[in-house]
Amino acid sequence: RLLFTFIAAVLVCGSLQAGPVTAETAARAARNWFSGNATRGGAVEPQLVWTGNYDVTRGPLAVPFYVFNIPGGGWIAISGDDSARPVLARSQEGSFSPNDLPDIVSEWFDGYADQIYFLRSQSSGNETAKAQWESLLSGESTTRATAVKMLGTVLWGQGVPFRNMCFKIDGALPPCGCTNTAGCEVMYYYKHPYGRDLPIPGYTYTKVINEESRTFTVPGVEDQVVYDWEHMRNDKYPSGQYTQQEADAVAKLIADCSVMSVTKFGPSGSGAALSNLRNGMIKYMGYDPSMKRINRVDYSAEEWGAILRNEIDENRPIVSEGYNPENTSSGHAFVLDGYDTEGAFHINWGWTGSYSGNTTFFAVDAFSPGSRNYNHNQHALIYMMPATGEMTVKLTDYGIAFSYDYYAPPENRNFYVNAKFYNYGTRPSGTWFKVFHADYRNNPISELTSTIWPGSTAHIAPNSESEKTNWYCKSVYDYKVGDKVMIFYSIDQGTLWYPLLATEGPKVPYCIPIYDIPFIDINDECTYEAGEPLNLLITNNRKAPSSIEWTFDGETVYPDKNGDYRINCLTTGNHTIRAVVIIDGEGTTLVQEITVK
Structure with missing residues (x-):
């Protein structure tokens, strides 16, 4: 369950x-x-x-x-x-x-x-x-x-025939997994890719079944394939109403998706991480590398709802997932593909249409009632669309680093940085790269080098890694707390520059901090609306605080059951946030004024 x-x-x-x-x-x-x-x-x-x-x-x-x-x-x-x-x-x-x-x-x-x-x-x-x-x-x-926008994704499920080619447990077919069903429903929406050229590697996983920990090895998928979109049915595959060819067409797509998503199959349920689905769709299925996994905790309720509605307005269905904050090993993925005039969303549950009728809508536009914080472990994939060829490069696991083993912050001196890039797209990348001084929100402040790499004519071949690149950068004199050195990219030969945040993994650095002093993280205007919640957060570039004591207008703020500090409802007026932060045994007192209108 x-x-x-x-x-x-x-x-x-x-x-x-x-x-x-x-x-x-x-x-x-x-x-x-x-x-x-x-x-x-x-x-x-x-x-x-x-x-x-x-x-x-x-x-x-x-x-x-x-x-x-x-x-x-x-x-x-x-x-x-x-x-x-x-x-x-x-x-x-x-x-x-x-x-x-x-x-x-x-x-x-x-x-x-x-x-x-x-x-x-x-x-x-x-x-x-x-x-x-x-x-x-x-x-x-x-x-x-009334419905404002309905994309109409296909209403598939996890049973027969969708699971017919999936990995078996003790000779029996398990459910194919909600993440795979949701991902394949989106791929059917686009009827993309035409085929797959790269082999998908196998993997080994451990799962507790009937109170016994067992290890399984899922074989890789070596074959090249052309997906049979013509014979995939745009319905629920009613029993007895589809041909073997139609069953095989959808089963092959879902089986490939289940391997690329590193699915942990089980007799009563199969699970796969949304991040694995994203990576697989980009690497093996030709989807745009701008596809992004966003976390609900990073947005207000209004922002979250606006993001979801914008994706649907742009004709892009959304795969979302949610986990029980007290049991992150369990969860469910589904597709958001419509919304109505009351701010509710149409949800394709991946349950062959159950509770997914055209006039069925659920409220999903505000998530956090006070200290019982449901923002944790909730994510969505946005920009789910076939690759446009615009940006297919990310930093390798080498990340961005100082050259010549020089690790001091780049303040008041010239310095070198280097990086490697990987093109995981299907075509050569003509993307340009340059080093910038950026603020704590990744906005560019100034160019630190005039050098553009790889240059106006050079490219990184598909599925290839670049050589290590060195930049000679001018010193940074005028900097503020949270500022950093970052690589920016351009897809239009230098007209517009964007921060390169994509990396090989979550621990790969995409920036070099300049000023290592903690600060209270608030919005740029230091201004909020009455009734808004406010999460109390400390940003520190290099070392996490060992302890924080918060006060709001002189009153102590205590953590909720999830360990989060939060003002549930801001009232009008000027307010003072104070934090006593301990880092490496030393205390720092931070003070921040905000205005609530």
């Missing part, structure tokens, strides 16, 4: 008193929503079918949400607390069957429940949610909820 908490915290902080919602009030909200959005005539009468296995007879405080079926087709999930947005999920077709839920959908609702219970424990309210509730309960809302 896949545990899963990649779930929208549809709760935001505010100053109003929250309150539980009764079944009667929830039914009225459901009735009004469908009355305003119904395609059928007449009033609707919601039928309560599920409260998430929470006992409704114990009163509204025991119920985190209410799910109603609508006669004639459709269902809606209403929050059990008026500090959350009223509509958590909804569909204008089919019915909700609590006894036949895919694991991932059931666990998605468990996430709603956890967050609503947390919000109740904080006794906080939400002005935006209150306005939504008032509008919905009054029946005044006349806005019709």
Whole structure:
């Protein structure tokens, strides 16, 4: 069973008193929503079918949400607390069957429940949610909820025939894995690549099965192949309705994907990391190297939602994953391929269309209710598209380094740096590189060398590593905390320059710090909006602090259960953040002023 908490915290902080919602009030909200959005005539009468296995007879405080079926087709999930947005999920077709839920959908609702219970424990309210509730309960809302954009990815699954060519466990076919299903659904969306030339190496993994730790070796895929997109079906592969050729076409794609994603197969579930899917799609399947795995914790709820909507607006489906923060070995991946006028998203769960109807949407646009931080272990792949040939080079595991074993910071002196590059694209790279002085957000400040490498006519061949390159750089005199030396690249012969962040691995350095003093990480304007949360973070280029003590306006800030420091809800005015930081046994006091409007 896949545990899963990649779930929208549809709760935001505010100053109003929250309150539980009764079944009667929830039914009225459901009735009004469908009355305003119904395609059928007449009033609707919601039928309560599920409260998430929470006992409704114990009163509204025991119920985190209410799910109603609508006669004639459709269902809606209403929050059990008026500090959350009223509509958590909804569909204008089919019915909700609590006894036949895919694991991932059931666990998605468990996430709603956890967050609503947390919000109740904080006794906080939400002005935006209150306005939504008032509008919905009054029946005044006349806005019709409609899809803004739908990409329509194919509704495949993990069973037969999708798993037919996957690695077997004790002679039996395991599920092919949600990450592989999601990745292949995106590849089918583009019907790319035409084929695969490079062999995919095998690997060995260890997995606990029936309380026994076992080791398995998955063989590599040596053959070159042309993928049979013509015979892959654009449907759920209904039993008995597809040919052997159609089954083999999709099974081959998924089998190759499962090996390149280094899937850990198991009899009841198979898992693969999103980063492995990304690397495999770029290296073996010809997808654009700009594809990026982003982490939810790096963005506000508004920023995260905007990123997802922008990808869909640009006709790029998104593969997302979520892990239980208390058990990072379990999780689920799925495809986001649409959104509606209420800010909810259409999700292709990879469950052969279950709960993925065209009018089925789930709230996924705000993730962090207070100190129960659900931002951890949640990621998404953006820029998922076939390679454009624009940028296919990354730093090798050599990284960027000082030349001639000189490791002092490059302040007030000239210096040399060197690096190696690898072109993992399918065509020669004419990318230009240059060394820059950059700020702590990787924005270029000044060029440190006039040398462009490899030059206007030289190229790095496909799947090839460059020679080690040395740059003679001028000294850096005017620098601030967090500034660094970085390599920038250009794909238009020097008109625009971008920071080269892609490396062979997470520990490979992409920059050289200039000034090694910790600082409190805030936005460029030192200004925030009232109601926003603020994560308290220290940035230090070389050594992590051994301890940090935080105060906000003189009040001590304590870590949450995940060890994170956070101001859940900023209020208007000027505020002082203070941190006492211990690095190498020495204490430093940092002070930062911010303004909240």
